[in-house]
Amino acid sequence: MSSPTPTADPDQIIDTSKMSADKRAALEIAEGARDRTGNEGLAAQLFMGRFAHDLLSEFPSQSDEDRAIGDDLCERVGAFLKANLDPEEVDASRTIPEAVVRGLAEMGIFAMKVPKVYGGLGFSQVNYNRVMMRIASWCGSTAVLVSAHQSIGVPNPLKLFGTDEQKQKWFPQFRKGAISAFALTEPDVGSDPSKMTTQARLSEDGKHFILSGEKLWCTNGPIADIMVVMARTPPKVVNGIEKPQITALVVEKGMPGIEVAHRCDFMGIRAIQNGLIRFNDVRVPVENVLWGEGKGLKLALTTLNTGRLTLPAATTGMAKQCLSFCRRWGAERTQWGLPIGAHEFGRHKLAWIASHTLAMEAVTWLTSHWADQGRDLRLEAAMAKLFTSETAWKIVDMTMQMRGGRGYEKAVSLKARGEEPYPVERMMRDCRINMIIEGTSEIMRLYLAREAMDPHLRLAADVIRPGVPTGVKMRAGAKLAAHYSAWYASQWFNAGLWHHHNEMGGLAGHYQYIESGAHRMARSMFHHMGMYRDKLERRQLILGRLMDIGTDLFAMAATCSYARHLGTDAAERLADHFCREAIRRIESTYRELAANHDPVTNQVGKSVLAGDMRWLEEGVEWIGKQS
Ligand SMILES: Cc1cc2nc3c(=O)[nH]c(=O)nc-3n(C[C@H](O)[C@H](O)[C@H](O)COP(=O)(O)OP(=O)(O)OC[C@H]3O[C@@H](n4cnc5c(N)ncnc54)[C@H](O)[C@@H]3O)c2cc1C
Structure with missing residues (x-):
């Protein structure tokens, strides 16, 4: 099927003529900083109704040599932190000891991503993330120190955009511990x-x-x-x-x-x-x-794009700790004659935490490997950030619930009473920021929506942009109609019916679901674009739901492929459980797309903002300025 060539200036895709000056300025700056090259990645294709399972036919893996390099530093950094850094003391004193920062610098931790020619360790993204997972699982503050320096700080944009002279000047400093x-x-x-x-x-x-x-x-x-x-x-x-x-x-x-x-x-x-x-x-x-x-701004956004790949590794490190706490406590703690992990509520938490930890790990390693292969990860990195930060928060919350009162108690207090000092309380405090930094969850959904709709907007640019001569508009409209009649029809053919995916063993059904799910999502996005046209940009709840569906489909694909790569019955069972949970979420989201009370929500929210519900705030001591 041939696509009409987009003819309009990409700068002009979105009609800003009816927007307020402020909004227009914001949008034009953001649009100007966008990477406008086409995107053929897995996620972009999912939004266009195609599950490119060929990209996952073999889950990528490290070479023996690269793995050995990562193993070595992971072991050393893990042992060093365990021996020298008390994360509770770090939390209480708000200080990472100088000696620890020096020790990390001596190991080259601040130069992991610096190329070897400039004196760095020249780590792959996979090895960098393996080390970050280790550090984050031990101490959140230390992980953020290293990540802010290296994922978004100078080494990353310098590597991507610096001249050789600039690299010669600044890169060697990081091997000496510059932050x-x-x-x-x-x-x-x-x-x-x-x-x-x-x-x-x-x-x-x-x-x-x-x-x-x-x-x-x-x-x-x-x-x-x-x-x-x-x-x-x-x-x-x-x-x-x-x-x-x-x-x-x-x-x-x-x-x-x-x-x-x-x-x-x-x-x-x-x-x-x-x-x-x-x-x-x-x-x-x-x-x-x-x-x-x-x-x-383009530099900042591109830096954040790859920088965002660290957070999935860090949150997966936390999730693994939670899984371990819950398994041990679930077996040890008996109430009402049964270990709490054996009650059905407990089993649900254990199953959810384990299967979603596997999914987080799958998404982390897939995106890390793809970054090493130089693939375009604009959408996948945003999905990975959104999915892992939100899932980690749910996992920490479930872990706190499973630990009961002990979850809420500080580790130092638990230790003083002679109990296992699982730091769930600190982990919950450390974890919450991940849904805010490096792009909030809401901004990730809006970013994904903009990127997901881009192919459609490009095709329709001449039809929708203002000021295009009528003749050009009509010709573009005819081309568009021809393109969409073929594309739309193809979205009703369920490729999942003839691709049996026998290679996926017990997970074949989930691959079929992803395949038909991609068609369904593309149709749904297209329907909503037709229904709301330029107003869709304001229907954030609809866009958010569509992006959540896309993100879950992406996570399902990564998880199934990863489980097959691991090749064990246990991994397959976890992947199966994750997919069932994801499908339940997706189906419920479709129901919400079809029948929702968004207009009522909008009206009530508008009234609250206007102060109409201020009476409900009475009866408490006001904190902050009266307004
Ligand atoms: C611990 C910490 C570390 C940080 N580190 C750095 C750093 O190293 N460098 C740096 O530059 N910054 C850093 N930040 C800033 C961080 O990136 C910002 O907090 C983040 O980008 C959100 O900006 P904001 O807090 O101003 O929220 P706002 O942009 O004011 O957003 C507030 C709320 O409104 C929502 N919102 C905003 N716009 C929209 C919209 N169009 N539609 C719907 N909802 C919307 C947001 O999702 C959020 O829920 C850090 C922040 C913290 C707290």
């Missing part, structure tokens, strides 16, 4: 970077950018030797229109004017050094621009 940070967020700039106020203006001699402004919640910022800072540089005029420019600058410790205005204190990961960093006319040499002027 870096990534500074995008500002007090008024969170998920939407369009209102960024940190500025970098060119000095009169053109040799420096003069940086001024504030960056909030910058992890490692207060102790960073080097950081990448996104700032506004003077706008450029393109086709008569002024385009805002965001540029990435490498800022080094010791440059006069950097001020740590405040160290933030959080619910969890309490020992991270995270702060409000103020730049008071800091002179940054123009050679410190990464990738080029105006490319800073």
Whole structure:
């Protein structure tokens, strides 16, 4: 089936003419920073109604040599942390001991992703994530120190976008233990970077950018030797229109004017050094621009894309700990004449935690291997982040429930009473942030929706964009109709009926479900696009449901393939259980798509925001400003 070639300027795909100036500015900046290359990845194809199972026919694995390298560092770092770092003390004192940071640096932990030619360990993403899983399973704060430095801090964008000269200059420092940070967020700039106020203006001699402004919640910022800072540089005029420019600058410790205005204190990961960093006319040499002027937001988003792959490994490390706590406690604790794990409620938790931990691991290793193969992972990384952060939170919550009162008690208190100090309370505090950092769950769903709809929007660009001459619109409309009549019809042929997937053994039925599920999801997305047209962008509950379906289908595919790769009956049984749970969620989500009370929800939410329900807040002592 041939597709009509998109003819419109991709910049103009979304009609912003009816939007408020603020919203238009935000959208145009976000669209300008998007990677607009086509996407043939597994997730993108699922949204277009095709399950590309050939991509999973062999679950990727490490070479013996690469595995041995990872085994060695995992063992060493695990033993080192166990001997030298008490995570409860770290949590209570909000400090990771200097000696531990030094010890990690000596092992090369801060240079895992630095290429060998620049003195680093040159680790594959798989080995890097294996080490991160180890660290995260022991101490959340230490994991965030290493990850903020290396997944999003200077090493990652430097590797992706730095010149050889820049790499020669900065990479070797990381082998010596230099720590870096990534500074995008500002007090008024969170998920939407369009209102960024940190500025970098060119000095009169053109040799420096003069940086001024504030960056909030910058992890490692207060102790960073080097950081990448996104700032506004003077706008450029393109086709008569002024385009805002965001540029990435490498800022080094010791440059006069950097001020740590405040160290933030959080619910969890309490020992991270995270702060409000103020730049008071800091002179940054123009050679410190990464990738080029105006490319800073795209750099930040691309960095986050691969940076996001660490969080699945870290959360899987936590999930494995929870599984272990629940198995041991479920067998040890007897109530009402049975071990609590043998009651049906207990069994449900054990089965859910184990099968979802396998799914998290599958998604983690699949995306890590694919990153090493250089595949485009825009959608898969976002799905992995969304799926693992939300699943980890449910797992920690279930673990706390299974531990009962002991789950709520601090590990130090348990230890003082002579009990096993399982740190579920700390893990719950450490875990919650994962649904917020590196793109909130809501933003991940909206990002996925934008990317999932992109092929349709591109095809329809000439029809929907304003200002296109009528003749062009009509020709584009005819082409579109021809394309969709063939594409849409193909979505009703259930490929799952003739692909039996015997190669999947006991999991074949789930592969068939994914195959027909992809068609059904593509049809459903198409129906909703037709029903709501340009208003679909505002129907976030609908988009969110569709993205949740897509994410579960992706996780099912990864899990089945991983279980077959592991090749044991136990892995297959866990994968089967995970798929049954995922299918139950998907079917329930389809029911919600078909029959929901979204309009009522919208009305009630609107009234609450307008203050109509303020009466319900009466009867308590007000905290904070009266409004
Ligand atoms: C511990 C910690 C570490 C961090 N580390 C770093 C770091 O190293 N570097 C850095 O630059 N930043 C860092 N951040 C910032 C973090 O990335 C942001 O908190 C995150 O991007 C969300 O921004 P926000 O908190 O301003 O929330 P907002 O963007 O204000 O969002 C608040 C809520 O509104 C929702 N929302 C926002 N937009 C929409 C929309 N269009 N539709 C529907 N819902 C929406 C969000 O999902 C969220 O639930 C860190 C934050 C914390 C707490």
